Every structure is written in C-alpha cells, then in structure tokens.
Amino acid sequence: MSKNKKIFFQIVLMFALLGFTGILINNLIINLTRTDIGFKFNWLIKPASFSLAEHSLPYSPSDSYAWALFIGWINSLKVIISSLILATCIGTLIGFLRVGKNSFFRITTAGFITIVRQTPLLIQLMCWYFVGFLSIRNNTFLNIRNILNISNKGIEFFGLYLSSEFSALLLGLSIFSSAFIAEVIRGGIQSVPLGQWEAYRSLGISEKQGFFKIIIPQALPAFIPGLTSQYLNLAKNSTLAIAVGYSDIYAINDTIINQTGRAIECFIILLFSFLILNLLITKVMGIIDKSIMRSRI
C-alpha cells in the first residue's frame, strides 16, 4: 500500500471513531434530559445511610456517600493486594513444580492448571464461599492452638481476623490467578535456551543452584509482561466480590446506584477508580522491569 493510501485510511478511521463517540455522547445527553435527573456529583456529600459489614477505617451510616465509596476502594485494594501476593507465591511454586524433575508433581500441577483455567471464576468463588466456608457446620473446621482458626465466620490467624467473605474472595482470586501465573512462570523458564542448562550441568553445578543462579535470573525479564497482565486481570476480576457479598468498590457502587439512581456518575467513578488502580499496578511493574533490565545491562 502506498503512503498516501495509508494516510487516507487513517483519516477515514479517525472520522469513523469520532462519529461513533459523538453518537454515544448524544445518546447520553438525550437520556439525561429525558430522565430529568441531570449530571451532578453533589449527592456525594449526603449521608449514605447504609451500613457496611467490613471497613478498615471508621464508618457509620451517617457518613457521606463519598466516604462509603472510599471505604469500598480501600476494601478493593486490600483484597487485590493480598490476592496478588498469595497468587504470586502459589503460582510461582506451581510453575516451578510444573517444569521440575518430579513427574508426580509435573502431572498434578498440569491437572490443577487445566481445571482452574477451564472453569469460570464466578463458580470457583461460589464454591469457596458456600461449599468452603458456609458449609462448615459445627462452627469450627480447624483450630491450631488458637493461632489459626478456620470457622464459618472466617479465618483467624494470630489475632488477625479475616471475614468469610474476604477469605472466600482471597482464596478464589488467588487460586484462579495462580494457575495463570504458573503458566507465565513456566513460559519464562522455558524461554531460557537449553544450552544454559547444559552449561551449568557440565560445570558440575547442582540442579538447585543452576536453577536459581543461572536459569531464574534469565527468566525474570520474560516473567514481567505476563505477570503484569495477570495482575491487571486479578484487579478487574475482584469486582466479582459482589457475588460473595464482600463490600468492594463495585458492590458499594451498586448499592448507591440503587439508592440514588446516579448510574452514570457512579460508573464514571468506578471507571476512574480502576483506571487509577491499574495504572498503579502497571507503573510498579514497569519500575520492577527497569530495575531487572538495568541489573543485567
């Protein structure tokens, strides 16, 4: 294709996009004037008048909608960051076992990855919540010297209390994401040329030392893009919290829309909350990537 033709197509595409956006905005304005509720954010300072089961900061129903949303954002952040850490630990371990020498672990981890990746997250979450926690009949499922206590009220660990909603979401998100992370880890490890394995072996370096000193440092840069996209997925998937009744930003948004009817404003807030969150994740991963790249020139 000639250069002129290319430019022509770009311009046509641009106008098509602009036109489409224009139609959407026009629709929005028509709907807003028709329903006669306008486009305002002043309701944010009114009292929310609903209670929240879970809040890391002080909250009462007389607090504002804005504060309730912020509490939700913190709740989201809490479950995302803890799932992200747990998923990375589990995923890395499974990824290592997946490429390891032990054929029992190789097969079981392959099975785990297949099952977890092929079933919907929503069903897995329900499983953890209803089958895992709520079905614990005699209240306590596991109690180790009052250090770890698992019951239908959640998990208590060293005095740190995790509600059953939070625990189900944490487990569900972590296990689901760990299967994808394991594949990222496996891909990264297998991207290291076979000659590197042969080189350390021929020097009499043990499998363990070769793996951690030769293979992993070379696989790290290949992990980062895959991990970043899995972390972004995890953050977005956390909105399924509503299914187990955990008060994350999406669930609270939903309640507010029901109360105030401010759907458009709420979705804009939601959009930006996630945009900020995911930009944050991308930024942090970018920094990690750069520091890895710098350390190997």
Add this chain to the structure above:
Amino acid sequence: MKPILIAKNLTKSYAKGIFALNNVSFELDQGKVLVVMGPSGSGKSTLIRTINGLETFDKGELNILGIKIGSDNDERKIQKIRRRVGMVFQQFNLFPHLTILENITLAPIQVQKRQQKEAEEYGMYLLSQMGIESHSKKYPSQLSGGEQQRVAIARSLALKPELLLFDEPTSALDPERINEVLDEMRRLADQGMTMIVVTHEIKFAKEVSDQVLFIDSGKIIEISSPDVFFSNASHERSRKFLNQIN
C-alpha cells in the same frame, strides 16, 4: 600407560530402530588428543555428550578417570565426572547475566568451595593466558564470538579438568576468528591436556591430534592416526567423507 577413558559397546537410540550410537568402543590415553569426525547426524555430539552425562545411553559401559557408569546413569557418579571433565560447546553457552570473570569463577566457588579471591586470581590468570584479561568486567554480549569461545574454554579450565570435551568449538565462528580459538586448543594440547574434539578443521586434526575417530550412523568406521586417516584412509566411507569436506 593407563587409559583415562574406556568406552565399551556404547549403544543408544532416540527413536526405535535408529541408532545414534551403535556398539561404540574405544580408549583414550592420558595426554592424548582424539579428533572425532563424521557426517552430519552421525552421532558425534551424542558420543561426546554421553561422556559427561548430558546424554544417557541404553547399553554398554563407560569408565572415565576410574569412575564407571552404565546405562543406569547414576546421578552421583555423573556429578563426580562432571567436576573433573570440562566441556566447550559450539554456541559457547556463556551465562549472559554474569560478567566474564563471574562466568569463570562461579563453578570453582560453588562446586569446589574455593575462596572468591583465590578463584578470581586463577580466573584472571586464565584470561591473561588467552590475552583477554581486559574484558574481565564485561558481559558476554559485549565480546566477539572468538573471544566468547576463549572465555568458555577458560571457564571449563577453571575447575582444573583432567579431560576436556569440545563439540565443534569453531563452527559458530566467523572464518577470521577460528584460528584464535584453535591456537588456544593447540596450546592446551602442547601442555599435555587430554582432549576429545569434534571438528571439521583438517589442519588442526592433522597437526594436533594423536588419533582420528571416524563415525557414521552411530558406528565407528575407523580409528587411525591422522597421517593414515588423511592420506590413506582404510575405508571407502572415510575417503568419500574426506572428499566432500576438502
């Protein structure tokens, strides 16, 4: 003199019915240089890689430096052999995330538990022997192929091996870089290093080797002195091969 390596009836096949090694038997005395030649796919790499356990075999026995390994491939024995046998690869296989000196000192420090300072001093000595000590703080990607291959030789020498294996060490090099690597190998041979070298470099084979092993379809066709092999090869198959590479 007692042989440093005895191979008895080594047999291996990757796929049923096709032999990569077919009843391979030979001996190698200390201080000798054995050149392995043969057409592509004849089993040269397989043969040399079984010697340090990078490849297993199905039948037969290997006795290397008095350590016997069979087809059961005993990991601990293989590990012992690897500490005393060095290997240089066609693609160098340097560790790209480590500096030149770190590449060389890694195994002495990790495997032989040497002090870092001692390992570094010996590493610098090896590099200066090859005239590349000025590159010690660089990374492999900053070096030419010939320099990288000399670093790879230094890396295998750092463990003070009693036998060195080379699998086509100059095949990945630009023609003008081949001699700088062959010269190092010649120097090692002059110092009495026992070596097995897979190569198509006829001049090197003629001048440096004590024996030439010719292999085809996993079978040893002949083992002769280079004089005999290159001027008066006893087998039709060897003569045909020599005509092709000349």
